[in-house]
Amino acid sequence: EADIYQTPRYLVIGTGKKITLECSQTMGHDKMYWYQQDPGMELHLIHYSYGVNSTEKGDLSSESTVSRIRTEHFPLTLESARPSHTSQYLCASSAQQGATEKLFFGSGTQLSVL
Amino acid sequence: RKEVEQDPGPFNVPEGATVAFNCTYSNSASQSFFWYRQDCRKEPKLLMSVYSSGNEDGRFTAQLNRASQYISLLIRDSKLSDSATYLCVVNTPYSGAGSYQLTFGKGTKLSVIP
Numbered sequence: 001e002a003d004i005y006q007t008p009r010y011l012v013i014g015t016g017k018k019i020t021l022e023c024s025q026t027m028g029h030d031k032m033y034w035y036q037q038d039p040g041m042e043l044h045l046i047h048y049s050y051g052v053n054s055t056e057k058g059d060l061s062s063e064s065t066v067s068r069i070r071t072e073h074f075p076l077t078l079e080s081a082r083p084s085h086t087s088q089y090l091c092a093s094s095a096q097q098g099a100t101e102k103l104f105f106g107s108g109t110q111l112s113v114l
Numbered sequence: 115r116k117e118v119e120q121d122p123g124p125f126n127v128p129e130g131a132t133v134a135f136n137c138t139y140s141n142s143a144s145q146s147f148f149w150y151r152q153d154c155r156k157e158p159k160l161l162m163s164v165y166s167s168g169n170e171d172g173r174f175t176a177q178l179n180r181a182s183q184y185i186s187l188l189i190r191d192s193k194l195s196d197s198a199t200y201l202c203v204v205n206t207p208y209s210g211a212g213s214y215q216l217t218f219g220k221g222t223k224l225s226v227i228p
Contacts, residue, residue: 041220088155101214110155
């Protein structure tokens, strides 16, 4: 089993609140990712990091921000939550072996903004 | 053309049936290929890697055709527990020398019916 953890598992919050979704992995992986997924829809990459102090935006534009101060920790922050941010947020990490890369996902955070 | 395309689905099959999923990718420089399984409201989990020579894991067989840029997943003797969405994932070159990024297909939903 992969050692990657997300908290909270579920979050219901009011519009305008600042929230931080936590993601931690104990595998020492350099690469970490945040995906956004609506029910029955495809995964969208919103942020990724290839190591400490490295963060990049993904394919899908997102109002969230991320930081990577420590290898094991990759939190995602929304400064002012809106109903349009309601979605499932999945964190993942991977170890690169040449051109082979396998992703390990956390259990996700289901965010509902009222 | 999308980088990774899959059969739209959904596939509704009776127990015991054999079902095949197809996936095509657009970048001929892609190096590695995977099938992930995602249960409803859960995180994706690696089902199997796809090797050039084809590979089998119990009832699951994956094949790769680099010339046609085509990947397949065959499930034999399908079980109720196989019901899930199956995601085709391709490691594609990204901007920057030697950089690769995992690209997910939209997924194909499988429902195995008693």
